[in-house]
Amino acid sequence: MRTSIATVSLSGSLSEKLSAAAAAGFDGVEIFENDLIASPLSPEEIRARVADLGLTVELYQPFRDAEAVPADVLAGNLRRAEHKFRLMRRLGAELLLVCSSVSPDAVDDDALAAEQLHQLASLAGEHGVRVAYEALAWGRHVNTYDHAWRIVQAADHPGLGVCLDSFHILSRGSDPRGIEAIPGEKIFFLQLADAPLMAMDVLQWSRHYRCFPGQGGFDVAALVRHAMDAGYRGPLSLEVFNDVFRQAEAGRTAVDAMRSLVALQESAGLTGLPAPVVPDGIAFAELATADSEPLRRLLTVLGFTRTGQHARKPVELWEQGEARLLLNTGGPARREGPVLAALGLETPEPAAAVARAEPLLAPLVPRRATAPDVPLDVLAAPDGTELFFCRTRPGQPDAEHPSWTQDFVPTRDEPAGERPHHLTRIDHVALPQPWQRFDEAALLYRTVLGLRPRESVELADPYGLFRSRAVANAEGTLRLVLNVAPGPGGPEARPQHIALATDDIVAVARRLRDHGTRPLAIPANYYDDLAARHDLDPDTLDTLRSHGILYDRDEHGEFHHLYTATYGHVFFEVVQRTGGYRGYGAQNATVRLAAQHTRQLTT
């Protein structure tokens, strides 16, 4: 299918938008009228620029309030339309979008609408252009696609067809199966947008919250399938009004948009992609720091053992159970302390994962490993974290799929058996996202890695609301939490965090206490409230209180967790899940966030 994007979906000047669309690989664009009007380029210059970039102008839009008006208004409308038809010829646009009238002048008369659209299409024909009529979800008299199609049928002009827009159809809850009743050649254009499911005025919803297919709650793929089954063969064109995309860098948004379309075509069965290779765990988390001593102390207290040293780089491997952390002191000096720089994703077939990532425009980092290091493919996550496709198979030589651990020389400081292994694995990692990449990130993790996004939740911090969304594999063995912090603020206000799983959180807490390492202090008021909400026995409550352990439960089980202090940009959480608890303790986030602010003030 040809791919297209409306210029209104991207930020910047018209020429910036065109460049971004071309660079992302789109075949064509819809020229949004305001973008043309505000451009210093003449229509002929725009046409030349579009051609130079290998694009085509698929649609000029919108033309408003055209139909079902009194005769005197019609004359003015036709005059106005003729101006636009002449402009379209200069621009090289052959199709005009006419959206259903919202004007108080319009009358509720389908026959009149049809007659006037026929006149409009006839006039368009004289200029060599065609007209696609679209029902706006908030159109005055025409606001469903089947109604628009009845009028187009009645108008019966070869230069008049319908434009279908997934937002206008799905936001009203219309059944898209009716699309198959429209002959494919009368569907002149197909505009696609998704949106989060919200109960709000449809005009505001449309103007601010549209997003790319796969980022919201609509089944856009099924709608595309119906249009295909009807015989539609025109472009798939994204038209997204979104407050975030308006501000974000156009080139990046265009890539996000194209990724959405590639994945949409796969979902709709129009193209095949290599199947997702879903990672089944976190192989390692790599912390970059100039001074590794504070972290070494903490990891030792947490029960980690230094088990390896990279053969050629200043990187240490620390292990406990299946939890593996790398301490890298070889990067650029980071005065502000440790930062989570990379994650190893346990990937059964790294090459197959890359084969899927490439057509989905995932930002793959050129391989930097120099022999004899194990070569690893790296994906740059939207927040800048590097995600390594890797396998952990120590002691299992496999030339085709070498284990990343081969680069490390064992340096066991002490027999591993001497330390209790309370921490078993990395439960999840929380990655703060730039505000403009939250939806992009969820889509990337879903499409490229086959992870499943959960619902977004809001968490109250003393200084604003966080948005938080988990992505995980089906088994829950790989869990990432994407956060967006409120308001402005640097990375110090947006720490990353690594949650380590345990089967005995009290033992971990005792170990911390015995080594003089205080966990994040949780207010006594929290435990009073816990006593009110849950019928916990006093001893249990005392244990939780004395160790700063937080508690939550859902219908599946229980969750206990505690937090360390923050080291640079990173803090650690220790979590114990029992009985299939699926959440992340969101209930306790307000208390944790407030406690972290308190700690900042007092340390």
Add this chain to the structure above:
Amino acid sequence: MRTSIATVSLSGSLSEKLSAAAAAGFDGVEIFENDLIASPLSPEEIRARVADLGLTVELYQPFRDAEAVPADVLAGNLRRAEHKFRLMRRLGAELLLVCSSVSPDAVDDDALAAEQLHQLASLAGEHGVRVAYEALAWGRHVNTYDHAWRIVQAADHPGLGVCLDSFHILSRGSDPRGIEAIPGEKIFFLQLADAPLMAMDVLQWSRHYRCFPGQGGFDVAALVRHAMDAGYRGPLSLEVFNDVFRQAEAGRTAVDAMRSLVALQESAGLTGLPAPVVPDGIAFAELATADSEPLRRLLTVLGFTRTGQHARKPVELWEQGEARLLLNTGGPARREGPVLAALGLETPEPAAAVARAEPLLAPLVPRRATAPDVPLDVLAAPDGTELFFCRTRPGQPDAEHPSWTQDFVPTRDEPAGERPHHLTRIDHVALPQPWQRFDEAALLYRTVLGLRPRESVELADPYGLFRSRAVANAEGTLRLVLNVAPGPGGPEARPQHIALATDDIVAVARRLRDHGTRPLAIPANYYDDLAARHDLDPDTLDTLRSHGILYDRDEHGEFHHLYTATYGHVFFEVVQRTGGYRGYGAQNATVRLAAQHTRQLTT
């Protein structure tokens, strides 16, 4: 009336919130449970802090999902409630807010709800506290205030009353007159919030968009009046969930909140304030700059004459008609170029204006004028601009109301008659606002200065959406436009602008051209579109195009305007209104904003 604010309305830790509420002059607070739970202070410490600050705890809130549940759930609820009653005693809180259940456990049985609320109130009584029952607008079975009142009546317990919340009542369109049917002593509490009128899910609306009374679209004053008429004598308490206030500095928000309550009491007829002294024009605009030469050149080209020099400061007065600009080179060096530092507001009775501003907590700047300068009172606007209450009466000596112009020594460079006077006055001034002060600003201008805010509009910039709201006096002789720019970005992305009125914009444009001063370049595409939209004759269109003049019309008249280049933080607009046009050319804002970005790129 006693005044109170819920801690959830303010940002920060609980102790920050309490300090802010006390500093703004509130008598009491509602303690929001999550604020207490997240606080490291014990209930006794909070009680002491509240007392030290001269506050009282008016309410503890909320207690959820209490009523109309099966017997086994009730036992748990009463246990939970007893915990909270004990906590309230420690805290010194005597009233608990119970909001109507949203739980799937709750059954639709008013008698059962009444019976269980009676039990709850009895238990509360044993702990010396009382219960106020409130209908949440999204309550499962109880979601209107009259329904809550019927249940309280049926429960018939002296320790049980209703809590009324203006948002829950007005958001559902309930008629607040029914409040008068409730005996005043059974209205235990009155929570107040306003909200912009929006068509959206009421829960989301409530959680994110509430604002202080006078900042939204509800008639909160009428509701307060009904509660008074019913005999309510408890506190007026603000409870506002707002995404912006959550992030903004608590002290400033608390002052904004108190200003809202002061104005609300005036509107409801509960207190009197000195009447507003509405300014009837802009006396002057003061531009601060290290290098005044570029502005002098521009002002000269625009037809201004330097008419005065401050007797004791490096400030020049430039005049044309009633338009007066001050060029001040005496401030701190501003390398980035001119900034609009102050406006003189033509104020009939400056002392009376101050007398109103003070009880409304307007940020008055201590007088700095040293004799013999004319003493002027100054209001610091939310964006930092200084607003001078002043009078322009040159040549009319009046010891009590001296004209600010007395400080200037006439320095007429040339006879005024030599230059044509095309510019007549300052039509409006556009002031970019910090994102967190937009609503505060509109409220301040409305309450303190008696200006009328218009609807907010959205303007599409190539890099995001602006919000823009005009405030003006009834005659339109004083107009300010408040803007909030999208996204992050420094002052250079948020220029101020001064619009100068003319009766002959073409003459002004010709003057600019004759002096080689190019106005902001408007794309040819704009004029093509103008020709399509309006039936302008070709000569008129040519004139507009050749001079970069923009055009708009409304049902009252026409609007012509052009823009200069940007000088530092400021640009100028020249506007011609004919036939009573009331707007500001919002229709053309997208083109203007894009042209300004283009100019930045090419200059």
